[in-house]
Amino acid sequence: MVLAATLLTLALAAWINLPLVGQIFDQNTDVVAALPQAAAFKRGERVLILSPHPDDETLCCAGLIQQAQAAGAAVNIVWATAGDGFEFAAALSQRTLKPNVHAMRALGQLRTQEARRAAAVLGVPPDHTFMLGYPDGGLFSLFTTHFDEPYTSPRTGASRVYVQGALTPGAAFSGRFLEADLNKVLDTVQPDMVLAPAPQDFHPDHRTLSYIALRLLAARHQEARLRFWVVHGGLEWPLPKGLHPTLSLTLPPLAAQLPWTRVALTPDQEALKARATGQYHSQTRIMGRFMDSFVRTNELLSPEALPDKPSSRSGSGALPTADRPLTR
Ligand SMILES: [Zn+2]
Secondary structure, eight states, X not given: OHHHHHHHHHHHHHHHTSHHHHXXXXXXXXXXXXXOBOXXXXXXXXXXXXXXXXXXXXXXXXXXXXXXXXXTOEEEEEEEEOOTTOHHHHHHHTTOSSOOHHHHHHHHHHHHHHHHHHHHHTTOOGGGEEEEEEOTTXXXXXXXXXXXXXXXXXXXXXXXXXXXXXXXXXXXXSHHHHHXXXXXXXXXXXXXXXXXXXXXXXXXXXXXXXXXXXXXXXXXXXXXXXXXXXXXXXXXXXXXOSOOTTXXXXXXXXXXXXXXXXXXXXXXXXXXXXHHHTTOHHHHHHHHHHHXXXXXXXXXXXXXXXXXXXXXXXXXXXOOOSSSOSOO
16 A cells, blocks of 8 residues: 555656646746846846855856846855755765764865865855855854854754854854844845845745845845845746756746846857756765756746835835736
8 A cells, every 4th residue: 555655756757847738737937037137237246145055056057147247246145054954965965864963064165075076166266165064954043043142954954154164153042143244244235236035935944044045135124135036936847857947947936926027048148057056966966857957947036025026116115007906
């Protein structure tokens, strides 16, 4: 019975990831083609990418990074965590069946190095990158129950920033220190544009970093500088899995209602994105097909965090439309 259920699950997973099936079931391809183009970058603009884990910056934004730099903008990346919570990756990279805290910390160091290599492939200079090194899988705890009281990561056993080359070595794992570090980065970079995870992203670390970004930028009266992306979009997205550089990246089901704009990538930009993705050996060995599925003809960026945010451009809130009547 269990075997039959497992086989059925595997068969379904294989079937849903066939390219043809993905195209037939994904009605969004035309929707994506009709999206407005994202605004072009300007010379001298300062762009900051908020990446919850090493690899998110590449998956969401490798094309944007290249286009910003080609336009003469300066790109900066900050990683909130070192990605040290993925036990399966530690088991493989540290060659152990049951990774202990030392293996998990070694994974954090390894993923930090991979992140720096990926940034270098994308042409982002080392002094434009910031590793904060807070606990992978722990950001929601830092934001809520451990804003002041230090949090101990069950994976690494650490309660302070330990990763080499971190912005504030030894900083306590607390929301207050995480926010202080992010504020330090914002003060240093003075970004005109901040690319943050959308609050609809399925991963709790991503969602939490989204909330924090909204809070910190609001405190600076700079919410309008935020743009949003999704990496964990729900329902097996992006479909189909694997490297399909001629297909478009369709709308993430969990955030399909956001006012998305489309960033068209050239084949060269896609190729460099694939090379940057390939720097994350510790990840690609496990979920390479998921990661490759972000190498598509476009990336997606939303200027708003929520679908029904009253439009600031209209002056008096959302305009009544057929979809949004004044009365119900
Ligand atoms: Zn992530």
